[in-house]
Amino acid sequence: MDKRLHKIALIEVVVLLVLWQLLAMLQWIPEYLSSPAVIGKELLAMVMSGDLFSNAAASLYRSLLGFLLVAVVGIVLGIAAGYFKPIGVFFTPIVDVLNPVPKIALLPILMVWFGISDTTRVLLIFLTAFFPCFIATQDGVHGVKQVYVWAAQNMGASRIQILWKIILPAALPKIFDGLRVSLGLTFVMLFSSEMIGSSNGLGLGFMILTADMAGRTDLMFVSIFVIALLGFLFDRILLAVRARLLWWSENRG
Amino acid sequence: MSTQTPAIDIEKLRKVYTRGKEEVTAIQEISLQIPEGKFVSIVGPSGCGKSTFLHIVGGFIPKSTGTVRIRGKEVDKPGPDRGMMFQESALFPWKNVYDNVAWGLEVQGVEKAKRDEIVEHYLKLVHLWDFRNNLPSELSGGMKQRISLARVLAFNPDVLLMDEPFGALDAQTREKMQVELQRIWQESNKSVMFVTHDIDEAVFLSDIVVVFSGRPAVIKEIIEIDFARPRQLDVHKTQEFMDIRNHIWDLLHQEHSKSGEDEF
Structure with missing residues (x-):
């Protein structure tokens, strides 16, 4: 099948x-x-010259750094907010208000604080991808079956033991759902975050903008193709990790 | 510890919920003593608060007033002195059968060698040792509940609390499980508080059947059952069994006709 x-x-x-x-x-x-043949030819040329790798590496670095930050901060805060009620109460209004804000709109502010820099770009990626991860994790913790927690309490498990050994594994399928959405967003934001300070930088987004200014749509398609390919590859890697960690789950994918 | 101390001693237990501005009395007032080593069932009309009652004894739901003592010691939190078996499977789906049973012992600091010995003993007691490496999702409903029972027995609680543990099983599996439970209970010699809505199940298994009234719950009658053990399934066919069964049925149906309008 x-x-x-x-x-x-x-x-x-x-x-x-x-x-x-x-x-x-x-x-x-x-x-x-353009056409697939022309795009393929340009792609090959850029692979040969090495241009593609330096641009892709620069973009990937920022995207994956953003994703890593999201995974760590999003999961830690999401679990804290889900498990400890006062923390959840504290975060709810902040998250509910900021979630629908298009984070790109914060770009001018970030630029004032951090200049036209990779810090600004990574933060923009982080802010965009953070919310799905945080919300899914908090939801996942809330959704843990009460009887699992009761059974653990019945055995005499401490709150910390319950958090690590019951809540975390039980919430993991939901956490991965959030991570997957977040990962996709980091690749979407890869382009948006490179809309500032173009022309001299390295990155797939810059490549698109430079090609656009030169009227070279074939080169644009090359970048888009590479972004799509990288996004796809990393999604598959995430799915593989998920299948590994959720070997016990019926919907490990 | 004197032999006079009941295994479970419940005194004037009362439970009132607040729903918005409204107060709903789930349990009017219940006092009940369960002697050491006895199998006690609680039956009552659905929604009468018998499950709530058991969860309070387990320490999972707070009571309003009254006291619960286990072997003389007052309790108000969950603890390994009371082993609770839930209606739905509470087995951890990310642990295999063996680790499900072993984890509670690990939490309590039982060393590895001793742990292995205990797990093996109880998995063999429920005849599922061969399934120790399986995941709960690979087992049938009846097998899951047998593992749950082994898991609870493994940490050696003073009393067993069982909340309709066979409620989700089909009729034939259910009968088999009742016979199994009787065998395991006789070997383990624990006091049991067993909640069910199935009168036959209660009469077949119990030394004592406690009949609850409809909400708010009070005790309607306490019935002693003294068929010789181990009981066989054909005890169901005896006149004495049917008389007791019918008596309890009448008690429950008085309740239905009294407060039955909102039952369905």
Whole structure:
């Protein structure tokens, strides 16, 4: 079943690419939509020159740093807020108010504080991706079946033992749901965070902006493709880690 | 410790919930003493507060007034002196059968060698030693409850509290489990407080059946049952069994006709 779905997905992608190529060759679509062959050629050239790696590495570094911060801060605060009521009460209004704010709108403020720097970019990524992780973790803790906690109390477990050995594993499936959304957002924000101080920096977002200014949509597509590919790869890595840690769970994916 | 001290001694227990501005009395006032080594069932109309009562004795839900003593010691928090078995499986899904039983002992600081010995003993007692490496999700409902029983017995509580532990099982599994429970109980020699809505189950298993009234709960009658043990399933067919069963049925149905309008 799973193998069949993989096959279908692969065929789907190939068919779409072939269709795109055909339309481009027949000149049924405008030239600025480029074509898979041209994009592939440019991609290869950039791989050969090494440009792609330095740009991708710079972007990945910021995205993954942001994600790491989200994972640590989001999970720790989410568990604290879920388990200790006063902490939850403290965070609820802050999170509820800030969650719907488009974090990119905070960019001018961040720039005043931290300048046009990687700190600003990582913080922007962090602020965007933090909320899904925090909210899912807190929810996960709240959703732990009461009987698990009761059974542990019955055995004489302390609050700390219950937190580490019962709450954390029981909330883990939900925590991973949040992490997955957060990881996707860090790749979305990879581009947005590079909209400042472009032209001289390294990064896939900068590549898009530079290509845009030069009217080179084929190069733009190369960057978009690489962002998509990296996002996909890291999502798969996260899923693999999840399957490892949630080996016991029926929906380990 | 004198032999006169009851295993469970409940004095003037009362439970009042506040729902918004309204006060709902779940338990009017209950005093009950369970002698050492006895199997006591509590039956009552659904929603009468018998499960709440058991959770209070377990220390999971706070009481309003009154006292609960276990072997003379007053308790108001959950603790390993009372082993609770819940209606739904409370087995930890991320631990295999063995670790589920062993964890409580680990928490209590029992050393590894001793732990292994105890786990093996109780898993063999419930005939599930061969499943020690399985996850709870790989077991049937009846097996899960047997593991739960082994897990509770393993930390050697003074008394067993059981909240409709077979409520979610089909009729045949349920009968098998009752016979199993009787065997295990006779071997372990624990005092048991068993909540059920199944009259047959209560009469078959118990030395004493306590009948609760509808909400707010008071004790309606206490019935002693003295069929010889071990009881076989065909005790159900005896006239004496049916008489007791019918008597309890009448007690419960007086309740239904009295306060039955909002039951369904």
